Amino acid sequence: MTGGLQTFLLAFTALFSIVNPIGSAIIFSQVTGGRSHAERTLLARRIGLYASLVMLGALWAGATVLSFFGVSLAALRIAGGFVVATTAWTLLTAPERNESKKEEQASHAEGEEDVAFFPLTMPFTTGPGTISVAIALGSNLTWAGPDSALRALGASLAALAIAGCVWLAYAWADRVVDLLGRARARVLSRLSAFLLLCVGTQIALNGISDFVAGLGGR
Numbered sequence: 001m002t003g004g005l006q007t008f009l010l011a012f013t014a015l016f017s018i019v020n021p022i023g024s025a026i027i028f029s030q031v032t033g034g035r036s037h038a039e040r041t042l043l044a045r046r047i048g049l050y051a052s053l054v055m056l057g058a059l060w061a062g063a064t065v066l067s068f069f070g071v072s073l074a075a076l077r078i079a080g081g082f083v084v085a086t087t088a089w090t091l092l093t094a095p096e097r098n099e100s101k102k103e104e105q106a107s108h109a110e111g112e113e114d115v116a117f118f119p120l121t122m123p124f125t126t127g128p129g130t131i132s133v134a135i136a137l138g139s140n141l142t143w144a145g146p147d148s149a150l151r152a153l154g155a156s157l158a159a160l161a162i163a164g165c166v167w168l169a170y171a172w173a174d175r176v177v178d179l180l181g182r183a184r185a186r187v188l189s190r191l192s193a194f195l196l197l198c199v200g201t202q203i204a205l206n207g208i209s210d211f212v213a214g215l216g217g218r
Contacts, residue, residue, distance in 0.1 A: 004150030010199060011137050011158035015055065017196035018087060018133045019162055021169040022176060023095075023185045024102060024125060029173035031106045041171045046116035047125055048167030054126040055134050055159040062135030073139060074210040080136025081204025087129050088200055091193035095186050125166055133196075134159070136203050 032040050066076055091098055105124045109115040141151055169176055180188070 002150060003147035004154040006154070007141070007151040008154035008158045008161075010202075011059075011155045012161055013192070013195045014084065014133050014137060014199040015130065015158060015162040016165065017091065017189075017192035017199075018084075018130050019051070019125060019166065020091075020189050020192070021162070021165040022180060023099065023182075023189050024166070025169035025173040025176045026180075026182055026185055027099070027102050027106050027124075028120070028170050029177050030103075031109050032173070037174075040173065043116055043120070044167050044170035044173075047121050047170060048163045050117050050121040051126045051166050052160055052163035054122065055130065055162065056156060058131040058134035059138040059155060059159055062131070063139040066135070066139075074207045074214060076139040077136070077207025077210065078204050079207075080132065080139055081200045081202070081207055083132045084136050084200030084203060085197055086200075087132070088193050088197035092190055092197060095189050095193070098189075099182075099186075136200070140203050140206060 028040075028044075032043065035043070063073070063076055067073065102124060105119050105127070108119045109124075137155055141155060142148060176185075
């Protein structure tokens with residue numbers, strides 16, 4: 001398996017788990033129930049666009065901004081990995097708490113006109129958790145090695161693919177509700193949360209490995 005494909009699968013799994021387009025679509029359907037299908041489709045497209053910009057920005061600029069403030073790459077990977085793993089553990093053990101939080105965030109969209117960016121993109125779809133995961137994934141990318149460009153492309157395509165999933169899931173939120181319902185969506189959320197836990201652990205281990213290697217080189 002090429003490095004680009006591996007990175008795509010890693011990033012897609014992590015971002016899908018934290019964004020949870022299927023579960024979020026169920027809540028989106030509730031808070032936009034008073035709008036027409038055409039309005040919800042347009043809203044879904046705008047949210048997908050904004051979500052892609054948020055994820056790509058965090059993926060590429062997040063690690064650079066933190067390094068500007070003196071945070072080492074190893075420290076960023078260790079902290080990012082722990083944040084991702086902790087978030088995944090919460091999603092795995094208490095998905096109801098996350099659903100309640102999202103419902104509260106999305107409730108501000110009821111009765112408002114321009115809600116595509118706030119609150120339906122930020123913080124409902126791509127909130128602090130998603131940004132943390134994207135920064136952690138970005139810190140895990142390096143420009144060393146022959147396949148570095150493919151890895152960078154794989155991570156970017158994963159972010160765009162998640163944005164596409166958000167667009168489709170939100171545009172067809174009613175069908176998602178009819179097909180899955182809250183119970184099946186919660187099962188899917190738990191399965192993806194376990195994968196996210198593994199991703200966070202791997203990122204943290206990469207950071208620890210970098211730190212130990214740095215000590216050995218002194």
